[in-house]
Amino acid sequence: MKRGIVVALVVGGVALGPGSTGAWQCPKQWRAAEEAIQKAEALKLSPEARQLLDQAKKFVAESKKHHEGNTKLEHAHSMWKAKAALGQAEAVITISSP
Numbered sequence: 569m570k571r572g573i574v575v576a577l578v579v580g581g582v583a584l585g586p587g588s589t590g591a592w593q594c595p596k597q598w599r600a601a602e603e604a605i606q607k608a609e610a611l612k613l614s615p616e617a618r619q620l621l622d623q624a625k626k627f628v629a630e631s632k633k634h635h636e637g638n639t640k641l642e643h644a645h646s647m648w649k650a651k652a653a654l655g656q657a658e659a660v661i662t663i664s665s666p
Contacts, residue, residue, distance in 0.1 A: 594635045594643070597650030601628050604657035611664040621660045627653035 601624065608621050627649045634646035 594646050594650060597647060598628055598631060601650055601653035601657055604654055608657050608660040613664050617660045617664045620656050624653040624656035
């Protein structure tokens with residue numbers, strides 16, 4: 569009996585795995601990117617850093633638009649743009665910190 573329950577839980581977890589758990593990751597990624605953008609905005613930015621930060625903001629906006637789509641591809645685009653925004657903002661922080 570116990571073995572049947574364990575197998576059911578494992579199979580159920582695999583079936584629900586990436587598809588259902590991934591949907592809530594976008595808002596987490598947006599928050600992380602937006603927090604990094606705010607932190608970067610508090611620094612003295614060079615023109616190059618300002619361009620990177622503007623790109624990060626653009627990526628967050630595009631990520632949110634992709635998230636509205638119903639396909640896995642749209643969700644994938646949403647995730648990579650949110651992660652790209654975070655990367656851009658972190659790069660701005662790195663090059664702008666004293």
